[in-house]
Amino acid sequence: MSSSPQGWPAPQPPQPHPPVPPAYGAPQPPATTNGLAVASLVTGIVCLVPPLGLVLGALALPAIRRKGQRGKGLAVAGMALSLVSTLLVAAGFATGAFSELADGARKVKDEVASTDSAFSLRTGDCFDQPGGATAETEVMTVKDVDCAKPHDAEVTGAFQLTGDAYPGVPAIEKQAEERCLTIGERYSLDHWAVPENAVTFYYHPTEDSWKLQKDRTVTCAYAAEKGKLTGSLRADATTLDAHQLAYLTAVNAVEAVLLKEPEADPDADFDANTAWAGSVAKALDGAAGRLKGHTFPGASAAPVADVVTSLEKARGHWRKAADAVDADAFWTHYEPGYDALPLDLGKDARAALKLSTKAPEPEPAG
Incomplete structure (x- = not known):
């Protein structure tokens, strides 16, 4: 036997106490709710994966009985909702309703994706305008369209207005009509390919967009005066x-100079007409020289040479x-000069x- 330093008997180790039974009538711990039952109900309500609610409910019921848990009603409700959802999904696939819904959603998505701001139009874009391109109205959005499909208009280019003060609509329109015409002619060098229903069209800043958005852009386009345009009209160095x-x-x-004929005939303004005739002769000489200076391939060489002959003949009359x-x-010499330059x-x-062969129609007399 060991002893303590003081000589007293060594202390004995503590004896364990017997467990104390719960007092009579003390509450038992509450039963828990089965998690699978809850998941079954949630899945049945949300309908993300309809059959999943059935599976979860079926797994929950025996676990509830075995563990004495709560949630039987939740599991049964989840299974019932999942069953209904499963039947509805099956019916949707059988009748094609889901396919129609998906098609509708895709159409809405495409519609939204093809809607663009009128401020974001770029050269070569084809688009539809609400109410048609000939409607004179303020436009904020347009619908982007594949140029191969029918469309209201095609952007030919743009230019910037200058100055701090808003110049006013008449001043902007005067400038736009002149510059957009030139921009369109350069965009579509093959003038014969421009359809008769295509007219010069433009968007210009409003007073509000000038002030609030610092908008200075005039966007030029070819637009359908009637019906629609189909196919791109672009014919420039890029194509x-x-x-x-x-x-x-x-x-x-040559065409550009001929279009500058004075309004007054030579009897009323002789000097203007002779000066214009001199410009025509100079343009004809330049055109013939450029055609002769370029080597045209194969089957095109002979018909181009015929054009040169006609240009040189016409040049003599205009000179x-x-x-x-x-x-x-x-x-x-005026009439023979024009006769040497037929429309075709x-x-x-x-x-x-491989250019357009549809010659322009003569303007109606009178």
Whole structure:
């Protein structure tokens, strides 16, 4: 036996106490709610995966009985809701209702994705405008359309207005009509390919967009005056080959000068008409020179040479008209000069170069 340093007997180790039974009538711990039953009900309500609620409910019921848990009603309700959802889904697939719903959702998505701000239009974009392109109204959004499909308009380019003060609608429109016409002609160098229903169109800043959004952009376009446009009208250096570009650049220069004919005839304004005739002769000389200076391939060489011959013949008449001493002499060469430049001039050359062969219609008399 060991002893303590003081000599007293060593203490004995403590004896364990027997467990104390609970007092009579003390409450028992509450039964827990089965988690699978809760999951079954939630799944049945949300309907994310309809059959899952049935499976969870079936697993929950025996566990509830075995463990004395609560949640039987939850499990049964979840299974019932899941069963209804499963039947509805099956019916939806059987009748094609879900397919129609999905198609509708895709259409809405495409519609939203194709709606764009009018401020974000870029050169080459094709679009539909609410109410049609000829409707004169303030526009905030347009619908982007594939150019191969029918559309209201096609953007040909844009330019920036200058100045701090809003210039006013009449001043903007005057500038837009002139500059958008030129932008459109450069965008579509193959003028014969521009349909008759295509007209020059533009968006310009309003006074509010000028002040609030610092908007200075005039967006130019070709728009359908009637019906729709189909296919892109773009025919410039980005879409034409070198031979097409050389031909159109040459002949378009002559067309541009012819369109500048004075409104007054030579009897009323002789000097203006002779000066214009001189410009026509110069343009014809330049066009013939450019065509002769370019080597056109294969089947296009001969018809282009025929065009050069016609241009040189016409140049002689217009040079004489420019040198006329009076109105009578001017008229003597005016008609032959135009006769040498028929509206369908170069049709064969265009066919060989794979350009449009639909010649412009003559303007109605009167």
